[in-house]
Structure formats: C-alpha cells, structure tokens
Amino acid sequence: MTDDKKNTTSTTAADAKKAVVSGAQSVSDTTQRVSRAAVSGLQTGQHAVAANTTKAVEAAGTAWTAVKNRKAFAAGAAAGVAGVAGAAFAIGRATAKPRTGPLTRLARGRI
Structure with a gap:
C-alpha cells in the first residue's frame, strides 16, 4: 500500500473510533439525564404523598376531637x-x- 492509502485508512479508522466514542458518550449523557428526571419525579411524588398524608392526619385529628367531645x-x-x-x-x-x-x-x- 502506498502512504496515502495507509494515512487515509488510519484517518478513517480514527474518525470511526471518535464517532463511536462520541455516540457512546451521548447515550451515556442521555441516560444520566433520564435517570435524573426519573429520580426528580419520584421525589416530587413522595413530597406530594407526604403532604396529602399530613392533611389526612390533621383532618382525622379534628374528627377524633369532635368524637371525644x-x-x-x-x-x-x-x-x-x-x-x-x-x-x-x-x-x-x-x-x-x-x-x-x-x-x-x-x-x-x-x-
């Protein structure tokens, strides 16, 4: 092979390797963003459930006071x-x- 063909082949291989690494990095970044969004959604749901539970407990306490008195x-x-x-x-x-x-x-x- 000539030097031009060797350089072209090695450049093409290097470009392909960079593309694969870039694609893998992009997939990794996307996966991290999705997992962060999922965790954020779960935390928001937990906060909502905790707030509703507190309201229900307060209402039950008021009802119990009425029953006791x-x-x-x-x-x-x-x-x-x-x-x-x-x-x-x-x-x-x-x-x-x-x-x-x-x-x-x-x-x-x-x-």
Missing part, C-alpha cells in the same frame, strides 16, 4: 335550643297579652 357539643346544642325556645316563648307571651288602656293598668286589671 361529643357530649359537650350535645350539651351546648341543647342549651342553645332551650335558650331559643325560652326566648320565643317569652316574646310570644308578651305579644299574646291583650292591649290595655292606662286606667286598666293603674287598677291592675280590675276595671
């Missing part, structure tokens, strides 16, 4: 209903009385 809530509600009923009765009694004039009031209803 149900007797106090019931007593308060009963007192409120009794108060409203008493006020309605008092207002109704005041409006149910017949109107009287000034002389009847002075005589306390005897006239």
